[in-house]
Amino acid sequence: MGPWLLLAAACALWATPGEAHSACRAPPHLWCSSKEIAQACQAEQLCARKAAHRASPPVSVQLYYESLCPACRGFLSNQLFPTWVMLNEILNVTLVPYGNAQERKAEGKWHFDCQHGQEECQGNMMEACLIHLLGDLDLYFPVIFCMESGSDVVGNLLPCLKVYAPELSLANVTACVNGDLGSQLMHQNAQRTDALKPPHKYVPWIVINGKHTEVLQSLAMEALFRMVCNLYQGEPPSACQGQLPATPSPSPPNICLRS
């Protein structure tokens, strides 16, 4: 492009915002609701990018974990949650709290034994109940992140609920945790975990787009954000462009082995 052409282009850019302002009367969240509005608001490029995102399936990350395993807490708090905050448009997260627990049936009821003791079973159950009662990742992931990133996972339930899901009362969660619903939900998580192929050998156990391999696992543990950007098939969101944030490598021990 010659200098005059550049200048002309610059003038054209310079001249349009005034017109756009007068024609664009829609608030930003409606800019892509029709072609006319997108044009009037000069959001056509932005809307094309949004449409491209919707056209490609999101990268799916399933996390099989247990509430008190330090490596699970580290991965969830330092990798998965921040990556989801930045890339939620292109990322489908599934949380399955159960991990290396074991179940047995006695007198018609399921009983659970957890690697880090009864408190871990309680934490798993609370999180399974939050997932069920809140139903939407946008609502329950912040509560679970808040619990897992604090000093006392189980003790953090109430303060985390108050901040991130005040519409759900502690009584509702407690009723689920202590009732049949909680043990049904945990039994479902046990079945999903036991159905893993290959079977899990440790947690956190990460499944990317339906697959678990040692290579995918270590890429995810080292730099999940970069991995999601690289795997996404559509137009990458702006967060993926430029310098990708470097993530600290996990400090050992970075897994909880299945016994």
Ligand SMILES: *[C@@H]1O[C@H](CO)[C@@H](O)[C@H](O)[C@H]1NC(C)=O
């Ligand atoms: C997200 O993943 C779950 C399985 O983990 C799947 O059932 C669901 O359809 C996926 N959602 C999208 C939008 O791809």
Ligand SMILES: *[C@@H]1O[C@H](CO)[C@@H](O)[C@H](O)[C@H]1NC(C)=O
């Ligand atoms: C919480 O429990 C109360 C009383 O059992 C019930 O009426 C209400 O619908 C529950 N709320 C939720 C969000 O489950």
